[in-house]
Amino acid sequence: SQELEQSPQSLIVQEGKNLTINCTSSKTLYGLYWYKQKYGEGLIFLMMLQKGGEEKSHEKITAKLDEKKQQSSLHITASQPSHAGIYLCGAANTGNQFYFGTGTSLTVIP
Amino acid sequence: DTAVSQTPKYLVTQMGNDKSIKCEQNLGHDTMYWYKQDSKKFLKIMFSYNNKELIINETVPNRFSPKSPDKAHLNLHINSLELGDSAVYFCASSRYLGQGFYNSPLHFGNGTRLTVT
Numbered sequence: 001s002q003e004l005e006q007s008p009q010s011l012i013v014q015e016g017k018n019l020t021i022n023c024t025s026s027k028t029l030y031g032l033y034w035y036k037q038k039y040g041e042g043l044i045f046l047m048m049l050q051k052g053g054e055e056k057s058h059e060k061i062t063a064k065l066d067e068k069k070q071q072s073s074l075h076i077t078a079s080q081p082s083h084a085g086i087y088l089c090g091a092a093n094t095g096n097q098f099y100f101g102t103g104t105s106l107t108v109i110p
Numbered sequence: 111d112t113a114v115s116q117t118p119k120y121l122v123t124q125m126g127n128d129k130s131i132k133c134e135q136n137l138g139h140d141t142m143y144w145y146k147q148d149s150k151k152f153l154k155i156m157f158s159y160n161n162k163e164l165i166i167n168e169t170v171p172n173r174f175s176p177k178s179p180d181k182a183h184l185n186l187h188i189n190s191l192e193l194g195d196s197a198v199y200f201c202a203s204s205r206y207l208g209q210g211f212y213n214s215p216l217h218f219g220n221g222t223r224l225t226v227t
Contacts, residue, residue, distance in 0.1 A: 033216075041221070042221050043202075098158075099155060
């Protein structure tokens with residue numbers, strides 16, 4: 001079974017709408033990372049969360065970490081077509097393996 | 111300047127052939143990785159090298175062999191290619207895999223799309 005489950009699996013929103021992507025871990029989190037992948041390209045690092053309750057923002061993207069729930073959420077405000085792509089959460093386990101979530105495909109309709 | 115570069119970007123080959131994918135990073139990182147992304151976009155780690163030494167070798171067929179001539183390069187050789195090897199392969203790098211690992215995000219190349227016919 002996957003250690004990091006993301007929801008929803010895919011999302012289609014109208015430009016200007018807000019949206020949230022969730023990432024839930026089945027194991028203790030030692031830091032949580034968010035990446036974006038544009039179709040046909042590599043992964044771009046968005047932000048890293050290390051402590052429970054931590055919240056970070058980059059432009060219109062905000063991510064939060066809830067250590068107790070072993071969960072992180074990524075929120076996009078006033079979405080734009082440039083936000084389209086695949087969003088992946090990632091984490092490291094005690095074996096120093098860096099693994100990824102199941103991914104969320106975002107489409108923003110102009 | 112590209113931080114993590116992979117070549118080739120596309121690779122189309124027939125079953126049974128042997129092929130290589132090259133990866134180079136100019137970030138001064140000590141640790142490099144190979145990931146495989148399947149058709150469902152799921153990323154799975156294959157190998158991890160720290161200072162040219164193998165750290166992680168996930169359950170991949172021994173037809174896949176990583177080679178790290180120096181800490182800036184991690185190449186992937188694949189022998190006797192099979193249809194199921196078709197995927198996008200990503201190289202990545204990070205700072206030292208150790209106590210500070212959780213503070214070091216991975217930097218990815220743009221991927222190599224391998225198609226086996």
